[in-house]
Amino acid sequence: MxxxxxxxxxxxxxxxxxxxxxxxxxxxxxxxxxxxxxxxxxxxxxxxxxxxxxxxxxxxxxxxxxxxxxxxxxxxxxxxxxxxxxxxxxxxxxxxxxxxxxxxxxxxxxxxxxxxxxxxxxxxxxxxxxxxxxxxxxxxxxxxxxxxxxxxxxxxxxxxxLPGLPLDGGQIVSALVWRATGSKGRGLVAAGWLGRVVAVLTVAWFALRPLVEGRSPDVFDIVWPVAIAFFLWQGATAAVRAGHIHEVTSGLATDVLEPVVLVAGGTTTVSDVEGTVARGVHVAAAD
Structure with a gap:
């Protein structure tokens, strides 16, 4: 990241x-x-x-x-x-x-x-x-x-x-959509939504695995995947919002504003991302 x-x-x-x-x-x-x-x-x-x-x-x-x-x-x-x-x-x-x-x-x-x-x-x-x-x-x-x-x-x-932001696979998906559509914002939105799916599936996988193995989930089985999913959901949500902001700003002032690609890092909040977009600073998450 x-x-x-x-x-x-x-x-x-x-x-x-x-x-x-x-x-x-x-x-x-x-x-x-x-x-x-x-x-x-x-x-x-x-x-x-x-x-x-x-x-x-x-x-x-x-x-x-x-x-x-x-x-x-x-x-x-x-x-x-x-x-x-x-x-x-x-x-x-x-x-x-x-x-x-x-x-x-x-x-x-x-x-x-x-x-x-x-x-x-x-x-x-x-x-x-x-x-x-x-x-x-x-x-x-x-x-x-x-x-x-x-x-x-x-x-x-x-x-x-895995194909969802803020993971590296999400960056790849974002880049592919960007290349196909010519829109960085659409790439972020698509990869961000996939990141939300990955977050939900992460919790589901770790929650169901103990049951499949015939044992009751312990604290670690619950707390750790929830923490990971929270991190993923936060980054994915920030990417979706940043993508929408990029679409709006690039459409309103393409001759004034520098195009921005924004991918939230693990500790980047949604407000941080939106503030960064407003300043025209580029962020590319790699982890």
Whole structure:
């Protein structure tokens, strides 16, 4: 995902490095997801013969490797944007995964789709590489950790390819509609509505899965998918509204206003998007 370019500041989190001149930040919200991973996965990874701390240490290792996976995903977005001539302001890993901020004012349907698709493709490639290392490993702890990371990257890659905003697959749909109709706004509206469908199906899938497996849903089965669906619905709704605004403004003043493509990021509110449109700032979500 990406957001309007702003001057880097403390709100972005802790700077942990740079990529091709682009600062990389660890968002202050990221420790929350790391702690959740340790608490949820720790007991499931525990081994009676390894001591009580073993499962939690393994879960902590998984959280770190998941962070690396997120940064690989965002790095792919950033490098693709730079390759297509768009300055990248920053890469941030946060509680929702991460986002890449780049100036997409002069973007095109092809560039939008390219920048979007390389993120999930990088996760699928990483899943294959990690699984290859897994096949060559004999250490039991490494086997467990590598197996989890490989599956996680596979799921992240496939999930991000679902055809609805604010996911990368939604960016691709938006770009395809934009190319077919010549209207950026129509692309956003179509991909935004599909994003709402994806949000509803996400909750339905996670709610019904325990019943299919013959067990009662636990708190994690309910809270986590609802949180994900809320994020998806919020981003999809912002995209739909931004698309309608774009259609109206471009129709009223095509000779004055610069065309704008807007895709809400994971933490972008509807009011933020509408305000951004009014300022003529372009936002292209990639995650």
């Amino acid at each position: 990406s957001t309007p370019a702003r001057r880097p500041g403390p709100s972005h989190g802790w700077r942990i490095g740079s990529l091709a001149g682009t600062p990389v930040y660890l968002g202050r919200s990221w420790p929350l997801i790391a702690a959740l991973i340790v608490v949820v996965f720790g007991p499931n990874l525990a081994r009676a013969d390894r001591g009580p701390a073993y499962g939690y240490l393994l879960a902590g290792g998984y959280a770190v490797l998941l962070l690396v996976s997120v940064l690989v995903h965002e790095a792919a977005h950033a490098l693709a944007a730079q390759w297509r001539g768009h300055p990248v302001s920053r890469i941030v890993a946060d509680v929702w995964g991460g986002h890449t901020v780049y100036d997409a004012t002069r973007s095109s349907p092809g560039t939008t789709a390219l920048v979007a698709v390389v993120g999930p493709l990088s996760n699928l490639l990483l899943a294959a590489l990690v699984w290859g290392v897994h096949a060559l490993t004999t250490n039991e702890t490494a086997l467990t950790l590598l197996g989890i990371v490989a599956v996680a990257n596979l799921l992240v890659g496939l999930f991000n390819l």
